[in-house]
Amino acid sequence: MADLHIERIAAVLVDYSVSVRQGDLVQIAGGPIAEPLIKEIYRLTLARGAHPYVRILLPGLQELLLEHADTSQLEHVSLLDTLFVERFDARILIESETNTKRFSQSDPSKQVIHQAAGRELKETGLLRIASGACRVCWTIFPTPAYAQDAEMSLRGFEEMLSKACFVDQEDPIAAWREEERSQAQVVQYLAGKRELRLVAPDTDLRVSIEGRAFRACAGTQNFPDGEIYSCPIEDSAGGHVFFPFPVREEGREMRGIRLWFEGGRVVRESAEQNESYLTRVLDTDAGSRVLGEFAFGTNRGVQRPTGNMMLDEKMAGTVHLALGHGYAEAGGVNQSSVHWDLVCDLRQDSAVYADGQMFYKNGRFLIGS
Amino acid sequence: MADLRVEKLAQVIVDYSLAVQPGDLFEITGTWLAAPLIEAVYESALRRGAQPYVNATLPGLEELFLAQADKEQLRHVSLIEQLVVRQFDARIDLMSVENTKALSQVDPARQVERNRAYKDLWQERRGRQEQGGLRECYALFPTQGYAQDAEMSLRVFEDLVYRACLVEEADPVAAWHEVNRRQQEIVDYLNIKETLRIVAPGTEVTLSVAGRRFINCSGTVNLPDGEVFTSPVEDSVDGHITFTYPVVTRGREVDGARLWFKGGRVVKASAEKNEAFLHQMLDTDEGARRLGEFAIGTNPYMTHFTRNAHLDEKIAGTIHLALGNAFPKAGGVNQSAIHWDMVCDLRQGEIYADGQLFYRAGEFLGGLSWPFRPE
Numbered sequence: 001m002a003d004l005h006i007e008r009i010a011a012v013l014v015d016y017s018v019s020v021r022q023g024d025l026v027q028i029a030g031g032p033i034a035e036p037l038i039k040e041i042y043r044l045t046l047a048r049g050a051h052p053y054v055r056i057l058l059p060g061l062q063e064l065l066l067e068h069a070d071t072s073q074l075e076h077v078s079l080l081d082t083l084f085v086e087r088f089d090a091r092i093l094i095e096s097e098t099n100t101k102r103f104s105q106s107d108p109s110k111q112v113i114h115q116a117a118g119r120e121l122k123e124t125g126l127l128r129i130a131s132g133a134c135r136v137c138w139t140i141f142p143t144p145a146y147a148q149d150a151e152m153s154l155r156g157f158e159e160m161l162s163k164a165c166f167v168d169q170e171d172p173i174a175a176w177r178e179e180e181r182s183q184a185q186v187v188q189y190l191a192g193k194r195e196l197r198l199v200a201p202d203t204d205l206r207v208s209i210e211g212r213a214f215r216a217c218a219g220t221q222n223f224p225d226g227e228i229y230s231c232p233i234e235d236s237a238g239g240h241v242f243f244p245f246p247v248r249e250e251g252r253e254m255r256g257i258r259l260w261f262e263g264g265r266v267v268r269e270s271a272e273q274n275e276s277y278l279t280r281v282l283d284t285d286a287g288s289r290v291l292g293e294f295a296f297g298t299n300r301g302v303q304r305p306t307g308n309m310m311l312d313e314k315m316a317g318t319v320h321l322a323l324g325h326g327y328a329e330a331g332g333v334n335q336s337s338v339h340w341d342l343v344c345d346l347r348q349d350s351a352v353y354a355d356g357q358m359f360y361k362n363g364r365f366l367i368g369s
Numbered sequence: 370m371a372d373l374r375v376e377k378l379a380q381v382i383v384d385y386s387l388a389v390q391p392g393d394l395f396e397i398t399g400t401w402l403a404a405p406l407i408e409a410v411y412e413s414a415l416r417r418g419a420q421p422y423v424n425a426t427l428p429g430l431e432e433l434f435l436a437q438a439d440k441e442q443l444r445h446v447s448l449i450e451q452l453v454v455r456q457f458d459a460r461i462d463l464m465s466v467e468n469t470k471a472l473s474q475v476d477p478a479r480q481v482e483r484n485r486a487y488k489d490l491w492q493e494r495r496g497r498q499e500q501g502g503l504r505e506c507y508a509l510f511p512t513q514g515y516a517q518d519a520e521m522s523l524r525v526f527e528d529l530v531y532r533a534c535l536v537e538e539a540d541p542v543a544a545w546h547e548v549n550r551r552q553q554e555i556v557d558y559l560n561i562k563e564t565l566r567i568v569a570p571g572t573e574v575t576l577s578v579a580g581r582r583f584i585n586c587s588g589t590v591n592l593p594d595g596e597v598f599t600s601p602v603e604d605s606v607d608g609h610i611t612f613t614y615p616v617v618t619r620g621r622e623v624d625g626a627r628l629w630f631k632g633g634r635v636v637k638a639s640a641e642k643n644e645a646f647l648h649q650m651l652d653t654d655e656g657a658r659r660l661g662e663f664a665i666g667t668n669p670y671m672t673h674f675t676r677n678a679h680l681d682e683k684i685a686g687t688i689h690l691a692l693g694n695a696f697p698k699a700g701g702v703n704q705s706a707i708h709w710d711m712v713c714d715l716r717q718g719e720i721y722a723d724g725q726l727f728y729r730a731g732e733f734l735g736g737l738s739w740p741f742r743p744e
Binding site for chain 1: 407423425429438442
């Protein structure tokens with residue numbers, strides 16, 4: 001087994017990502033398989049004088065809910081989730097799937113009802129994050145299921161994740177601060193720019209970013225992290241984009257997605273696999289055909305697509321676009337219960353232009369160091 | 370492989386013990402080792418139209434907390450517990466520890482500090498329970514830890530527990546209804562008696578139950594279940610009793626305990642092993658020297674001693690006495706921070722009620738009995 005550096009991961013999460021302080025109410029959520037990491041975070045949180053609340057998510061429950069719940073049960077908003085979202089100071093949410101395809105047979109319309117019911121609470125949560133009232137970090141614990149999706153051994157996946165988390169380095173927190181500095185140069189360059197043009201195989205897209213700032217993401221809300229994102233002007237996207245990597249949403253896998261934009265909206269879509277599900281997601285609500293995010297991945301530890309969005313969107317040499325909810329802290333106003341990331345490979349025959357000036361070519365920024 | 374007994378136990382919990390109703394806010398709690406039963410209960414509750422909440426825990430966190438928490442943290446009362454106590458309709462606590470001795474090294478003073486912080490909330494909980502606002506059940510899910518204490522393989526221990534839960538009966542819910550009816554006959558008999566006398570090797574004790582109520586325990590609050598209990602009149606206990614089984618609590622084991630009572634108080638105590646700990650428990654507070662409970666175990670499927678009070682107090686052919694806190698619903702008034710169950714084998718003993726022999730060699734006489742018998 002590769003050294004997971006559990007202690008280093010926990011230290012970054014507690015002392016850097018959500019900076020746990022004395023008296024904080026801290027939620028730690030994850031599956032039983034993440035037990036070693038959960039325990040270490042719990043121990044450190046106690047040591048910081050905070051109040052840790054552990055929520056163990058059993059893998060089988062959500063599937064049972066979607067199979068047996070009636071509408072009123074699906075529409076019930078959990079009082080526990082409400083408590084965590086509305087009252088807690090910090091939350092560390094550990095993704096630790098044991099089977100990433102477990103929702104494949106679930107009824108998508110039930111999923112939509114359930115998600116729609118949670119929308120208001122989700123927005124409350126995003127507002128609390130934006131205002132700084134609640135620090136939330138999503139992280140991932142290496143499981144055989146993730147390794148399988150990435151077509152890797154668990155050991156190989158663990159090694160890649162350690163690199164992506166910088167915990168193979170002696171002082172990971174210092175490395176994340178350095179990452180933040182390097183992202184800041186790109187953010188600074190993009191400040192005041194009006195239009196981005198993205199050119200890649202089967203891709204030519206223009207979006208306006210006028211008045212919208214880019215933001216650095218260096219390990220506070222996601223871990224691993226590594227992206228620079230903004231919310232494009234909602235009615236500005238025009239052109240078409242090809243997303244070569246497989247995309248998973250609620251246990252379903254879509255491949256070879258193509259989107260055509262006009263006046264900011266997706267006016268046509270296609271996929272080589274599961275196209276009807278793609279259409280269904282896009283039709284979730286009024287905001288789910290509009291871009292909520294445009295972002296560059298910067299993490300060189302993620303060396304290949306893994307089938308896991310949390311990692312793939314961080315991959316250096318890629319851009320990702322999200323349909324749906326736009327983050328208020330980046331000036332976004334699009335409202336949707338969906339926030340769905342799609343990754344575009346920019347490592348070959350690709351470029352990004354800002355107001356006509358090429359600043360990114362074949363997976364690398366041409367600015368800064 | 371799916372164990373059908375787990376599904377049947379879930380059915381008993383949801384349809385009988387807690388009678389879960391549509392719309393009920395229902396907490397399911399336990400360690401993740403109990404995941405198969407948690408999932409089965411969750412599914413049954415969904416089918417009944419309830420809103421089930423799973424609050425699963427990791428083995429080992431409590432020990433970590435009690436070892437490391439500072440004063441402020443020890444005094445923190447969980448917002449989740451507050452939510453459940455104040456707003457929920459039902460909860461099932463699935464006892465499913467991995468290591469029954471995990472808290473052996475914890476400083477008892479820190480546990481006391483923690484319990485003190487929860488005192489008000491637990492009182493609120495009792496209030497809601499008594500008004501029927503919150504229904505609670507404690508069920509044991511077989512783990513390696515419990516099996517080890519019982520000196521059994523997990524497989525043999527599972528057989529014991531599931532049989533005692535009556536889930537191997539053709540219709541487990543109907544079986545528990547029948548147990549309830551038959552035990553009520555025992556309770557009705559005892560409720561009009563005043564004085565009980567228990568005689569067994571090393572034991573001769575009398576106690577008054579005048580004006581006290583016996584409670585029929587038949588699967589609604591505990592699973593497995595099978596006992597009738599009351600809180601004896603606090604100053605009435607006289608005589609001595611020898612506990613044939615080890616008393617296990619807080620990770621410690623007291624063997625061969627003997628207690629001498631006068632005017633309801635323990636005036637002398639001895640033990641073959643861990644006597645000092647026995648004295649320490651008796652000195653907890655004034656109420657710790659008085660009986661809070663007298664009970665007769667009735668479950669004939671509980672055939673082995675398991676070092677687990679939740680199970681052992683149900684063994685047919687035994688009685689148990691608890692030192693400490695009494696049950697108000699039985700008419701008891703004794704108060705203490707402890708409630709310490711001690712089990713005594715009566716398979717060579719007798720119990721008299723107002724001078725009438727009604728229990729001999731582990732069996733009720735005069736037509737009183739359980740409806741089911743192991744083969």
